[in-house]
Amino acid sequence: MTNPYLRNDYPRPQFVRDTWMSLNGEWEFEFDDQGIGEREGWNKGRDFSRTINVPFCYQSKLSGIGDPAVHDQVWYRRTFIVSEAYKTGRLLLHFGAVDYEAKVWVNGQLVAMHEGGHTPFTADITDVINEGENVLVVKATDYSRDVSLPRGKQYWEDQSEGIFYTRTTGIWQSVWLEPVPETRIDRIRLIPDIDKNDIGLEVFLAGHNASIKASMKVVITFNGEFVAEDCFSLSHESGRRDIHLDDFNDHGLGRWWTPERPNLYDLELTLLINGEAVDMVQSYFGMRKISVEAGKLHLNNRFYYMKLVLDQGYFPDGLLTAPSDEDLRRDVELVKEMGLNGVRKHQKIEDPRYLYWADKLGLLVWGEMANAYRFTEPYVARVTREWMQAVERDFNHPCVVAWVPLNESWGVTNILIDKQQQHHALSLYHLTKSLDPTRPVISNDGWELVATDLVTIHDYEWRKEVLTERYATVETALTVQPGNRMILVPGFPYEGQPILVTEFGGISFKVNDWEGWGYSGAENEEDFAQRLQNVIVPMLQSPVVQGFCYTQFTDVEQEINGLLTYDRKPKVPLETIRSIVAGS
Numbered sequence: 161m162t163n164p165y166l167r168n169d170y171p172r173p174q175f176v177r178d179t180w181m182s183l184n185g186e187w188e189f190e191f192d193d194q195g196i197g198e199r200e201g202w203n204k205g206r207d208f209s210r211t212i213n214v215p216f217c218y219q220s221k222l223s224g225i226g227d228p229a230v231h232d233q234v235w236y237r238r239t240f241i242v243s244e245a246y247k248t249g250r251l252l253l254h255f256g257a258v259d260y261e262a263k264v265w266v267n268g269q270l271v272a273m274h275e276g277g278h279t280p281f282t283a284d285i286t287d288v289i290n291e292g293e294n295v296l297v298v299k300a301t302d303y304s305r306d307v308s309l310p311r312g313k314q315y316w317e318d319q320s321e322g323i324f325y326t327r328t329t330g331i332w333q334s335v336w337l338e339p340v341p342e343t344r345i346d347r348i349r350l351i352p353d354i355d356k357n358d359i360g361l362e363v364f365l366a367g368h369n370a371s372i373k374a375s376m377k378v379v380i381t382f383n384g385e386f387v388a389e390d391c392f393s394l395s396h397e398s399g400r401r402d403i404h405l406d407d408f409n410d411h412g413l414g415r416w417w418t419p420e421r422p423n424l425y426d427l428e429l430t431l432l433i434n435g436e437a438v439d440m441v442q443s444y445f446g447m448r449k450i451s452v453e454a455g456k457l458h459l460n461n462r463f464y465y466m467k468l469v470l471d472q473g474y475f476p477d478g479l480l481t482a483p484s485d486e487d488l489r490r491d492v493e494l495v496k497e498m499g500l501n502g503v504r505k506h507q508k509i510e511d512p513r514y515l516y517w518a519d520k521l522g523l524l525v526w527g528e529m530a531n532a533y534r535f536t537e538p539y540v541a542r543v544t545r546e547w548m549q550a551v552e553r554d555f556n557h558p559c560v561v562a563w564v565p566l567n568e569s570w571g572v573t574n575i576l577i578d579k580q581q582q583h584h585a586l587s588l589y590h591l592t593k594s595l596d597p598t599r600p601v602i603s604n605d606g607w608e609l610v611a612t613d614l615v616t617i618h619d620y621e622w623r624k625e626v627l628t629e630r631y632a633t634v635e636t637a638l639t640v641q642p643g644n645r646m647i648l649v650p651g652f653p654y655e656g657q658p659i660l661v662t663e664f665g666g667i668s669f670k671v672n673d674w675e676g677w678g679y680s681g682a683e684n685e686e687d688f689a690q691r692l693q694n695v696i697v698p699m700l701q702s703p704v705v706q707g708f709c710y711t712q713f714t715d716v717e718q719e720i721n722g723l724l725t726y727d728r729k730p731k732v733p734l735e736t737i738r739s740i741v742a743g744s
Contacts, residue, residue: 256333417446446558
């Protein structure tokens, strides 16, 4: 019988080649609590005593182990056979994410080392593979107690509590093989310009040299209909082209991307060497623009009110890893069915398959870094490197409309008075804008903001009349200080940025035997619906607030403040939530 949890959907849906091999499934596995594995040569092919279902971490039920205890060094082993189709050109080994450090060996040879628990990496294993069977070994090292490590909601104590959840150690996103030519398309950047109706295309090659005559053929279609074609020479490792889309794109009838009309263009890229096609990649893009104009937040040059929900991206049996691709799709659908138009992915760099469904089905996503909790100089280097990788990985997704490198002063707890921590937040703000000038950046979501494109406030007040008064004017919104925190760091005055309330609500409602907590409590369905209305209506009626992010999408472990239970069952009918969100 087919295992529904193999996670064998193509892991990188915006950069697709036809030939690939999933390495998800059963691997050998071993804890290395004594840290003796490398000294004893485990990387050279030793058999391990356990098995694990990759890509689920050992703490999760779906891994087949389900052990929440701390094991900071773990080993994986499996074999694979390379068919004839994989023996031409180069062979790449891809990892979606391994938390936190990874060392990878193939046939006893070290092929990759990577630091960062949420971002992908690749090894070229061409020169170490054998005919027939090959042995792949991975050592993952976590630092469960180190609070200066970028970790998001993973708790450093033994048992989950408060706002923190079960840890993830080791492989938690897909692993796969991909044969590629010697000279190939390495990555692309897609920059939509709706004002000119152009798509900017940057192409980066691997294996290029001066003796090669390379060119790129580009074909763009929409729903199978031809839109544009171009071919241009590449004299270096990278090249840029602006391609005009000669089609109708406005008045609600055209092909711009919005949550209501998630129009996507298909893109086929063919690399030619001396006129011969050697590599082909399939991709897609959406024509959309997110901007701030005269203090208003715009989508496609029109004011757009964001109705988001805070989404931790946790699953009861898989933790950070969704059980299946259908579960990722269903999460997107559930948000839309509640009348919301987006999510703030909280303290998690989400699986690209989720972003694919958000692109395809139409859902705004705020991309947020998984933060640390203590400021140190090594932390600065770690979080900066990993954040750069995250922005590069997700740059092309039209659903991603904002970047959040820091949340609630996590990792920069003294930012209000500490110039070094202020410079760190500023550096992440400017670094993000240097990597991506097309999206707004929030320097420190919630409070104690330095330079920022949006002023975002976290406020768990539950009384309707208090919220109504608090968000009646800009002055009251910025001076009340929910949680006794200043909204802006002194020296960084308000400059007319859009104001959004990006955490609020958090109403707990127990509908089963699951014990937990929330920021305020409801007694029954009617009370829950009324409390939802009491916090959402003031946001919708405020002359100041331009969007909100309700806490939260689902219950998670000991938190029962979700609109849905942890297993995605609505606490009140979705139609009721939709009506409240619509202001009815």
